[in-house]
Amino acid sequence: MPESGPSQGQTTHGPIPTPRTEPRTAGAGAPVARTPDTGTRSARSQDAPAPEARTPQARTPETRTASRTGREGRTAPAPAVAAGPAARRVGLLVTLVLGGLTALPPLSMDMYLPALPEVTGSLGAPAATVQLTLTACLAGMALGQLVVGPMSDKWGRRRPLLIGMVVYVLATAACALAPNAALLVSFRLLQGLAGAAGIVIARAVVRDLYDGVEMARFFSTLMLISGVAPVVAPLIGGQILRVTDWRGVFHVLTVVGLLLTLVVWKWLHETLPPARRHDGGVGSALRTMRGLLADRVFTGYMLSGGFAFAALFAYISASPFVVQEIYGASPQTFSLLFGVNSIGLVAVGQINGKLLVGRVSLDKALATGLAVITLASAALLLMTSGVFGPVGLVPVAAGLFVLMSAMGLAMPNTNAQALMRTPHAAGSASALLGTCSFLVGAVASPLVGIAGEHTAVPMALVQLVCALAAVGCFLGLCRPWQRTAAPAGPPTMGR
Numbered sequence: 001m002p003e004s005g006p007s008q009g010q011t012t013h014g015p016i017p018t019p020r021t022e023p024r025t026a027g028a029g030a031p032v033a034r035t036p037d038t039g040t041r042s043a044r045s046q047d048a049p050a051p052e053a054r055t056p057q058a059r060t061p062e063t064r065t066a067s068r069t070g071r072e073g074r075t076a077p078a079p080a081v082a083a084g085p086a087a088r089r090v091g092l093l094v095t096l097v098l099g100g101l102t103a104l105p106p107l108s109m110d111m112y113l114p115a116l117p118e119v120t121g122s123l124g125a126p127a128a129t130v131q132l133t134l135t136a137c138l139a140g141m142a143l144g145q146l147v148v149g150p151m152s153d154k155w156g157r158r159r160p161l162l163i164g165m166v167v168y169v170l171a172t173a174a175c176a177l178a179p180n181a182a183l184l185v186s187f188r189l190l191q192g193l194a195g196a197a198g199i200v201i202a203r204a205v206v207r208d209l210y211d212g213v214e215m216a217r218f219f220s221t222l223m224l225i226s227g228v229a230p231v232v233a234p235l236i237g238g239q240i241l242r243v244t245d246w247r248g249v250f251h252v253l254t255v256v257g258l259l260l261t262l263v264v265w266k267w268l269h270e271t272l273p274p275a276r277r278h279d280g281g282v283g284s285a286l287r288t289m290r291g292l293l294a295d296r297v298f299t300g301y302m303l304s305g306g307f308a309f310a311a312l313f314a315y316i317s318a319s320p321f322v323v324q325e326i327y328g329a330s331p332q333t334f335s336l337l338f339g340v341n342s343i344g345l346v347a348v349g350q351i352n353g354k355l356l357v358g359r360v361s362l363d364k365a366l367a368t369g370l371a372v373i374t375l376a377s378a379a380l381l382l383m384t385s386g387v388f389g390p391v392g393l394v395p396v397a398a399g400l401f402v403l404m405s406a407m408g409l410a411m412p413n414t415n416a417q418a419l420m421r422t423p424h425a426a427g428s429a430s431a432l433l434g435t436c437s438f439l440v441g442a443v444a445s446p447l448v449g450i451a452g453e454h455t456a457v458p459m460a461l462v463q464l465v466c467a468l469a470a471v472g473c474f475l476g477l478c479r480p481w482q483r484t485a486a487p488a489g490p491p492t493m494g495r
Helices: 019-024 051-059 064-073 085-110 113-123 127-155 158-177 181-209 212-226 229-243 246-267 282-294 296-326 331-356 362-384 393-420 426-449 457-478
Strands: none
Touching (some): 085 127, 085 158, 158 246, 181 426, 212 331, 296 426, 362 457
16 A cells, blocks of 8 residues: 555565564565665665675674664564573563663652652742743653654664763752752753653664564563653652652662663663664754654654643643542542552553554554543543532542553554654654653643642543544544555554
8 A cells, every 4th residue: 555654564475474574565565675665765775785794793692782683684583582591681681771761751750749849948939930840851851852863863872872861860960959949940951851862762772673563562561661660759759758858859860860871881782783874964854854744654653642642641740639639539549549540551551562462453452542541531521520420539530540551552552653664763753752742741731720629620621632632643644444455464563
């Protein structure tokens, strides 16, 4: 089909031996003859090295990078991670490192939340000014990805990541020493800009190492690690405040950032070979991003994931107020419910990665997740608006649990489907995905309190609107039914 693109390759030559072979076909069934096609010209031109240049890479057991690069030869009979115990240990280590990189931004945001009242008193600043420290960090994480992503496509993954981590450590240490609120806001902005390197490059590394259903599985595995961070971060912050002041939170984050930087420097090897890097400066990066946004299907997955993430942001922003102020729950009850909902998200993410991926097409799993999010949002709106009469906390909590759990289907599959289309510019694509999610979420979050402190209707309404927008983008732009013409056989990316 014309709309299939590089990520929706369809094959007619028997079972697919490895996930890396799925996107390497073109058109309606003919194997790729190393011919550039739309949207991947710069990458495909580098994808046909002489066999003697590929063989040493594919068979070098020294590093994880080499073992994965062997799959770029498209002839490897099995994924490198299955080669033996040593390869599995390396895979586990990489998983933990990438999970730590994706968990660091939530830790930076949520560990600081219990300290906000103390910061207000310590710096003598109004609450609105102190709230800007959160906004600045969030904005930095969104905008920083637009810078780091193209840098990683040009220079490789390690160099921009290490630079970003070093700047993160310095900015976090500066936050701990900030003498006034204005400087704290500035340092938090820098902290967010630098912390964005971990988010965007972790996704790009996954795209370098995996493809097809294996990439979706790996994203689900990352959710197991990064999904725990929002749960434990406020608890850790609260315990830190028992023994020190708010500056101690930033001291702990500085140590965490320093340790993660050392781990990245020692164990995370380069995953983007020089032959697949992009030359050019800012103009080239902008042209690459413009080309990605011109891909209707990529943009559809990007917006679907962004709007789904906005529904999640609406929950995070409003749930403390809804659960504690409207329904009168204690802080301990709120923490319990928040933890249960996060466990639901992680559990469904693992079901997606371990059971569904490879048996059910990614588009079907994604469609199911978006449908459940929409139905849960509609149910929450009906309950909070009084259609069913007065309702207690239990039905509302159940609706929020279902909505949060369904994110475990939506989030990893939108990332996987979008990145499958962009092997030639994974860093830039990852930057666009992350920036879209953070910006849409930042716009949606303030709207949950627009009607005051005595109703949960705005939260449910924002969630429903975001869910419907995600469904509309998925159906209107991705059009998955146009990419289901592959013959029967092992699941492919587009089916």
